[in-house]
Amino acid sequence: MQLFALGLNHHTAPLSIREQVAFRPERLVQALADLVQAKPVKEAAILSTCNRTELYFATQQPQYAADWFAEYHRVALKDISPYLYTFPQRDAIRHVFRVASGLDSMVIGEPQILGQMKDAVRQAEEAGTLGATMHKLFQRTFSVAKEVRSTTAIGANIVSMAAAAVHLSERIFERVGDQKVLFVGAGEMIELCAAHFGGAKPRRLTIANRTQSRAEDLAARFGGDVIRLDQVGEALAGYDIVVSCTGSPLPIIGLGMVERALKVRRHRPMVMVDLAVPRDIEAEVVGLDDVFLYTVDDLAQVVDSGLESRQAAVVEAETIIDERVDGFLHWLDSRDTVPTIRALRSHADELRRAELERAMRLLSRGDDPQKVLEVLSHGLTNKFMHAPTRFLNDAEGDQRGDSAELVQRIFNLHTDH
Structure with missing residues (x-):
């Protein structure tokens, strides 16, 4: 396998x-x-x-x-x-x-x-x-x-996806602190984004999530408020920046919803950051004149800027990984020999028990303990050596040299030439 x-x-x-x-x-x-x-x-x-x-x-x-x-x-x-x-x-x-x-x-x-x-x-x-x-x-x-x-x-000087979202917003709005921000979802990515945007102290920070308690906990941490997920459509016009990342299989924010919000806003620009896969915001929204829509792929252009400074660390990391791969492969290979090792130990233990039982019988009938130990040691030696000796004797032709070398390696033998 x-x-x-x-x-x-x-x-x-x-x-x-x-x-x-x-x-x-x-x-x-x-x-x-x-x-x-x-x-x-x-x-x-x-x-x-x-x-x-x-x-x-x-x-x-x-x-x-x-x-x-x-x-x-x-x-x-x-x-x-x-x-x-x-x-x-x-x-x-x-x-x-x-x-x-x-x-x-x-x-x-x-x-x-x-x-x-x-x-x-x-x-x-x-x-x-x-x-x-x-x-x-x-x-x-x-x-x-x-x-x-x-x-x-x-991980030094890392440019996170959340920081990139703030950076993209600042391309459109000079100060995030003057804007109202809506987060759709309340998972780990939204939590990271809320932390980054919260640091810029926006005018308003709102969480919309399917689970109300989770949204309330997150909003409390960043001094924000909460709306229900089904209120996003009617509330959308009140926000300048929208960041969405949910597990929904279908878009939550549709083209029509955004068009209606833009009319209410009198076409003041909106930044929308869609970090979800599948997407939370319909792809057609990108075609609207007053919306700046960014997806996870768009963020790549921002985060690549810090790559050069980490190249030396990448080389070091790759070296560590290559060494650890070799170590894990060695562990996998060793697992193939486990059944053989168990069978070998089981066989040796059977031989030991047989000779021990024989020695106990001799002692129980009154035989000299020293002679019993001699018999026990000779018996164990003969039984342990029987299989490798037979293996060597049965080898023929070119196999003899290979068989002898194998046995020498197994038992760490040094022969005189």
Whole structure:
């Protein structure tokens, strides 16, 4: 059974493709169960974020995972194949280590992906799709990510997606502090954005979320207020900046809703930042004259600016990762010998017990203990040496030299020539 990674990300696929194959969080556990149940895939985890959707799995038939992936999302495999990558074992392990360490992110070194991967592992554990191999893989993954972040400058001066959203807003409005900001959603990304925008002290900060209590908690932290999600349409005109990131499978803010808001605003400009995959804001909104709509792909142009300063750290991180990949592969290889080691120890223990029982019988009938020990030691020696001696005697022709060398290595023998 081999490890594989299959998926697509912001390097290989545009947002319009990524949003077609994103997994809804509430369906992820069931999707994992479906992937693994009575199928060639034995172990699996799924990482689905705004920038990537990836399957990590163990199988002998990797093509099955690609077929399942396309079928689950009801897309033709031929339509997404140009964007898909499949990494075999060594490359898959290296890829997982790089992703967790932030080396494959839109923002090099960003820390959020590590938390997202930990969430993916928790969901796989909940689904019961992690076996010993992948459990060990993710243990090592988190250890490698910690080592990279603690021993290199990979996270120094990081430009986060949230900071990029503020930067884009400042391109349109000279001061964010003079604007009213609406956040749609209340997840981790919105929390980060609220922290960044909150630092600019906007005139008003509002949270709209499906779960009212979560919105209230977040608003309280940043001195904001709360509206219901179904009030966004009627309230939209009152906000200059809108940042949205929910798990909705369909857009929450439609073209008509924005058009009506612009009329009320008398065409004063609006900045809209859509960080969701699938998108929360209809793509057609970008065509409106007074709206500046940015998606996660647009943010890439902002966050790339800090890449050069982190190149030295990237080289260091890659070196660490390559070494840890070799270490994990060694662990995987060693697992192949475990059944043989167990069988060898079991066989040796059977021989030991047989000779011990014989010695106990001799002692119980009154034999000299010293002679009994001699018999015990000779018996153990003869039985332990029987198999390798027979192996050497049965070797023929060219096999004799190889057999002798193998036995010498096993028993660490040094022969005189």
